[in-house]
Amino acid sequence: MHIHDHDRLDRIGMPEAVLCSEKTTAQLERIIDDLAATPSPVLLTRLFEPKFAELSPSAQARLDHHPTSATATMHGTLAPRHDGRRVAVVAAGTSDQGVASEATRTLRFSGVETSEIVDVGVAGIWRLERALPEVLAADIVIAVAGMDAALVSVLGGLIAGPLIAVPTSVGYGVAEGGSTALHSALASCAQGVTVVNIDNGFGAACAAVRMLTRFDTGPD
Amino acid sequence: MHIHDHDRLDRIGMPEAVLCSEKTTAQLERIIDDLAATPSPVLLTRLFEPKFAELSPSAQARLDHHPTSATATMHGTLAPRHDGRRVAVVAAGTSDQGVASEATRTLRFSGVETSEIVDVGVAGIWRLERALPEVLAADIVIAVAGMDAALVSVLGGLIAGPLIAVPTSVGYGVAEGGSTALHSALASCAQGVTVVNIDNGFGAACAAVRMLTRFDTGPD
Amino acid sequence: MHIHDHDRLDRIGMPEAVLCSEKTTAQLERIIDDLAATPSPVLLTRLFEPKFAELSPSAQARLDHHPTSATATMHGTLAPRHDGRRVAVVAAGTSDQGVASEATRTLRFSGVETSEIVDVGVAGIWRLERALPEVLAADIVIAVAGMDAALVSVLGGLIAGPLIAVPTSVGYGVAEGGSTALHSALASCAQGVTVVNIDNGFGAACAAVRMLTRFDTGPD
Amino acid sequence: MHIHDHDRLDRIGMPEAVLCSEKTTAQLERIIDDLAATPSPVLLTRLFEPKFAELSPSAQARLDHHPTSATATMHGTLAPRHDGRRVAVVAAGTSDQGVASEATRTLRFSGVETSEIVDVGVAGIWRLERALPEVLAADIVIAVAGMDAALVSVLGGLIAGPLIAVPTSVGYGVAEGGSTALHSALASCAQGVTVVNIDNGFGAACAAVRMLTRFDTGPD
């Protein structure tokens, strides 16, 4: 029998989370039952609407589901922490909203102050300029972009702090599936940009939590 | 026996050219001999230095070779034409210089006024800003960029005229070979950008010549 | 909140357009509501029938939907312009009709005179010969082709003006998804052909608009 | 110890051949020694010049080496057969000459009458038209083409007999290595075209020999 990792949070500071998209409905219901028996806050990710709809009413009732981000929480969220620090989640287009929301929701679940700025793709660079002051004021920037992911390099040249890129699977033709955005972010001409898996807003948020955990609270 | 296409120029207005990189030294020497017998200007492309060095002294002597662009000409260039029109070749980095030069040399060989602007990658967007007036004044812009090719989308959002992207094979890791730059340019979030094969500065120049031929001189 | 780009048309001359395929129904309905409040003509692309059918009746009623091209318009089209110029959209097979229509509809929406010639694949080269006079008379040719995209090279050797290739995702086996057609067009043995993303009829039309804008109306 | 297949010819009618490019110099010299001891004609393929130059003088002396096709023969060739039948090897460009020669040399080694027609790519379709009568008169056509391999589809629509495509690795960017030409030939819009591996002129010739063997001489 599999064991949930209830003591993970204390050990390495990551939010406890369940990745739902690859599990069967029956597996998810069993996990939700197990989690209901313990009080600590839990985040469920990639719980897209069709799968949520397949859950039993009692399982659904236990979850606080947020369709745009395909996330859900149980037992509320973690207490606010990292006072005075802020993460900015910046998305290139409307179609990147879902992945951006996954990052934002993960950060807020983890108690981190987060602002979300959408629709600032570089083909209309004046929109990005307008948003720049808010972006520059953030401690960590998460850039969410599909297609050519050009936003990543432009931001990378403008800000000095940590920049985490989340390529998205938005697009058709060569952009389909997100590998163009992924490779573009990895090959960015801006120095020191790091990248997570395609559509992995959750992972980018966790990377930000790693930084805040270490730098605001010191060694393990 | 293969026949050179001496009457091509008159027929469809493209510069007559020989692609050298895929031919053997013996084949090239025979072609150069054939071309020497006719007076019309010819352009040789992708004649990289090692291959040029393998040619016989007499074949070398017949060519005006330009190492940076790996091009050579015979019998001079075409007469200036398309008066008052100008093409701007814009390259993201020093490493894209060779491909940019191929485009510039092809255009000048074809009698087209051309300006070349190098090292304006978007990770240092203030450099691009400084060069923008010259770019905006051109009738056609050829953007040469490797790695993430973010320059293409940024330019595409700033200029209204034709923009032709040339992805380059510059880079290592995911950027090696140029397919990241190619896919990024094809997936550009800027509307109406067109793309040619990786490293094909010659092809981009020919696309510009097609436009100038048609729009300045009317139907075929 | 995301801002629609109502002043784009004036700035760089591109048609204002909304790419629908990557947006949720809820996002699209909100965008349609926003657009209804302003008078300028708008084009919606990749609004395939299943997604159109999911829109609310009131959203549907605001759109002039064209199923073959998966496009829709609001507030009519732009006024005719570029008098005396004509674009020819040439498609290799019946299965390329949808993408060809997207190009044609975008051009007509933009006020450009356009003729559409379908089913002239090179395996039956006599059909192409019959259509050739009409193709040669056009100022810009957009070639739409899937599978081996051989039409692109054949046309490229016959016409002197600008030729924009749109590879399509038509086909099965190695042709599935369109990368064979894309690579074939990029590797075309005809000089100066440019290429857009797979199935991107809209982008090819925008590239034509860029040429017409610049060459018929002068500098920005 | 490995055994050469000296009785293969009688059994299934294929020419006996040794593929050299993947063998070490020592292995090749041992094989040449073995073959010298038996009288039957043998063909060596993909014996490119650098490898030939590495062979010992005595091994070289035993071979009739042909650099363009990278083939060599020992003990002469097979007697002419399939009287009145002819194969046409048609190549798109000068750069495809080597692969075309491999096909031609294999056929002539096998006793088959063969004509070779080079530099008839479709971007200059009038050159193909001039060569068409000779192509149409052949019993089997082998089309050798790299890059977009458009020649394959055009020929496929014009001739009624067997057409075997040999994609070549000629080209750069997306054409490099030959997979674009391979996929293009496989996705050809012309019906009933068959394809062999990239650069496999030898295989195409063997496929022709299979046809001639069966149809001119009846069942096994």
Place this chain on the structure above:
Amino acid sequence: MHIHDHDRLDRIGMPEAVLCSEKTTAQLERIIDDLAATPSPVLLTRLFEPKFAELSPSAQARLDHHPTSATATMHGTLAPRHDGRRVAVVAAGTSDQGVASEATRTLRFSGVETSEIVDVGVAGIWRLERALPEVLAADIVIAVAGMDAALVSVLGGLIAGPLIAVPTSVGYGVAEGGSTALHSALASCAQGVTVVNIDNGFGAACAAVRMLTRFDTGPD
């Protein structure tokens, strides 16, 4: 408007055929209407059951549909020809049945005598041995195989006549989509095997028809 190719059969001897999988229901109904007006036999391929079910009852009534092969015919089949010649279609597994049937049905539609031998994969090589006499007696062999396509090489070493391989998309993991089978067939260690696109039973049959047309009836 697109023109059906009613005179194709006479010109180059290929069966007239309509590829259905990439066409919309509306396009297919229009084509079926057009074809109903002319008397010559027509073959429809890749008309899988879901698409057939979407056709109007009147369109369905005009077709003689065969679900296993996903083919249909109109106006009967062509008259028997190539007397005394026989093609063998050999399939490795039950799952290759559909593609094998497409080849068989195309050949019988074209008037060619054909035998079909299924489930003789090489992992049970004794089954292949039992079927061998029938295979050896055929004039042309079409080998249909997915996964590792090992059947192709084994057959290629046993028969002397033409062998056409049809890779299939059967399988999961690395076999999914058929590229493993395709590459395996192209890389076959047996000399002179030719290959068609994945799942293209129709194309293999047409290649056989090309041979029979040329060798039994002489020049074009």
Place this chain on the structure above:
Amino acid sequence: MHIHDHDRLDRIGMPEAVLCSEKTTAQLERIIDDLAATPSPVLLTRLFEPKFAELSPSAQARLDHHPTSATATMHGTLAPRHDGRRVAVVAAGTSDQGVASEATRTLRFSGVETSEIVDVGVAGIWRLERALPEVLAADIVIAVAGMDAALVSVLGGLIAGPLIAVPTSVGYGVAEGGSTALHSALASCAQGVTVVNIDNGFGAACAAVRMLTRFDTGPD
């Protein structure tokens, strides 16, 4: 003419660096001349020994070259900063040493205290255990690993602070070129790991510098 970015360091805190592998010898010599004229420290990366050997003696004399890491410096290094912080560079195998050294040298050039731990791949997990205390005490961990990059996930489960993965191109077969290591790191089952391009030790170091710059010195 291209302009070096001498004021970059002040603006966004990144070390000034020149990527050498994609530049010609002539380009590098010109850049070294330019840089010699200004006093600020500069790092050259991917200056592999063959290219270094091609430089003129005077250019070589200006550089402090370090062959293992393929880096060189001019005008010394930056002053130590980020007192009390330490980065650990952890490499799976001896073959990853070069890339690990690039990261270490970039960090030390940037004034950051760095320890390097090599040969702790997970196939000998007891070696990793021995090194763990030193790794856990670091503020940021850079994991350098080729082949299956399993080190990344194991470390990711053991440490709470930032973890940056550098996949390397070490290996043969499926590991060749590094895409297996890259994909493995991106798909890591450990939460919040970020990744840079293959072999990009420099980029990982820059990502660490971004964190230290922001968290130790506050907003831009």
Place this chain on the structure above:
Amino acid sequence: MHIHDHDRLDRIGMPEAVLCSEKTTAQLERIIDDLAATPSPVLLTRLFEPKFAELSPSAQARLDHHPTSATATMHGTLAPRHDGRRVAVVAAGTSDQGVASEATRTLRFSGVETSEIVDVGVAGIWRLERALPEVLAADIVIAVAGMDAALVSVLGGLIAGPLIAVPTSVGYGVAEGGSTALHSALASCAQGVTVVNIDNGFGAACAAVRMLTRFDTGPD
């Protein structure tokens, strides 16, 4: 007509099995009918629930279906054998359960004692440590893992006996489809690990049966 391989078990000791996912419902029903007529136990694999639901009630009634593993049996299982030997099937995550079950069910069907250990991914390496004694006591270990498949290398460094890796298609982005897990397992830094196709739990079980058959019962 295709022949089922009823005497296979005796011949080479493999369990008789039918791969269902690539067969049509009609083909499966015919096979089930055939198998019902003979008494020997049969295993059906990749019979996922949707396909099972499509079978006729009488076909369903003949099968003992196990949804998690997507397997079914007819005529019971084989008698226990290989007394004292045990195989351990170890899975990294809950999402790998289905593939692990396929392996377990195949082994138990074949009469082999098997233990199954799930949810021991290396990102929580303490869970693996707890399970290690049970794993070390097994004679053969089958490691089932998706995404980065890091479990394979960690296990490979800890156990001395045979280790067979089954990569799974679990995951999204670069992990989608399983090729990252496959390549990671093949590139494992642990010596002597062998690998089967993605999701092929059945194949891994058969490989274990091959070992047990040979080593416990001697030569064929």
Place this chain on the structure above:
Amino acid sequence: MHIHDHDRLDRIGMPEAVLCSEKTTAQLERIIDDLAATPSPVLLTRLFEPKFAELSPSAQARLDHHPTSATATMHGTLAPRHDGRRVAVVAAGTSDQGVASEATRTLRFSGVETSEIVDVGVAGIWRLERALPEVLAADIVIAVAGMDAALVSVLGGLIAGPLIAVPTSVGYGVAEGGSTALHSALASCAQGVTVVNIDNGFGAACAAVRMLTRFDTGPD
């Protein structure tokens, strides 16, 4: 400093080995020096001749180098063990000899009786038939094959014991690099075949050693 794993052999029974191809000459010389100081036998793999030639004479003198297999040993080999057991290494073609030798040499180094059978590709299946008795008598079979790797499936259907496939990088076109052979082996229609990385003869031998260790000597 990196530590060699001198106690590895005792712990998990694998031969101690050094992979040379990815290490620099300087690294190799240091490792050889370290190893010279301890008495236990060591195997060096992928020490191809050019790299061996670069080693200092003293390093060369310490090695017993075997060019065909690109292996070397120090301090002799391990004592014979697994009495009465034999492994057969079977290679499809002459070009697979090197990889086969790597497997054979690794096994003999490990004290395992091994026979090597070369040039039994399935295109000449009668040669395989002649070798079959020797193959069937072995306890473990290692099949080494490039190109289509059809040998793997044919052997898999004929033998009941463990079969380990080693795909090789032999071949050109689609066979180049070995991924066709790799995928073909993984997709083999024969049940229970396992696969190692391309060209990894060493790994296949280690997999055999794992089996012999466990089954002949019992639990760890």
